[in-house]
Amino acid sequence: MAVKLNRRSFDFAKKRVGDGHHVLDQNDDWSEHRPSAGQENDFIEKHGFAEYEKWFLGVDDEHAEGTKGRHKFPYGDFTDVHRCGVIAAEVRAAQNDYTDIEKAATHLLGMLDELRDSKS
Numbered sequence: 001m002a003v004k005l006n007r008r009s010f011d012f013a014k015k016r017v018g019d020g021h022h023v024l025d026q027n028d029d030w031s032e033h034r035p036s037a038g039q040e041n042d043f044i045e046k047h048g049f050a051e052y053e054k055w056f057l058g059v060d061d062e063h064a065e066g067t068k069g070r071h072k073f074p075y076g077d078f079t080d081v082h083r084c085g086v087i088a089a090e091v092r093a094a095q096n097d098y099t100d101i102e103k104a105a106t107h108l109l110g111m112l113d114e115l116r117d118s119k120s
Contacts (some may be wrong), residue, residue: 003058003072005100008110012054013081017111024083024116030084035077040068043078057089058101073101075108083112 008022025033035043044052049066053059058072073089076082090105 002062003060003096003098003101005098005104006020006053006057006059006071007008009054009059011107013075013086013104014111016076016081017108017115021079023077023083023114024112024119025082025084027084027087030082030088033077033082033084034074034088039078044068047085050118057104058093058098073098073105075105081112083109084097086112116120 023033040052050069053071054076055076060070060072061063063070073093075085075089078086086105086108090102090109091102093099093102093105
């Protein structure tokens with residue numbers, strides 16, 4: 001599997017966080033907050049794959065463009081960046097030695113934690 005960081009998605013995620021489109025949820029909330037397959041399909045139907053791919057930190061070039069399997073490491077719900085999604089992406093990237101994706105997720109987590117800490 002040739003999975004690498006999707007820089008465009010990483011930049012998009014940083015902008016979403018900076019613009020206030022984020023959820024400062026708990027570590028284990030991702031199973032509840034992650035979009036379902038049906039929600040993903042609805043989003044693709046309405047917005048296309050170019051918008052869909054922005055919500056995934058990784059891209060697998062062994063899968064064809066225009067397929068869901070090409071996109072790895074989701075971090076949001078197609079509206080907001082979720083802290084729990086970023087944590088899940090960071091952990092999975094570390095487990096699979098995708099260092100560039102892990103570093104990107106760590107950076108996003110730092111941004112989110114700074115925001116969370118400033119609200120305390």
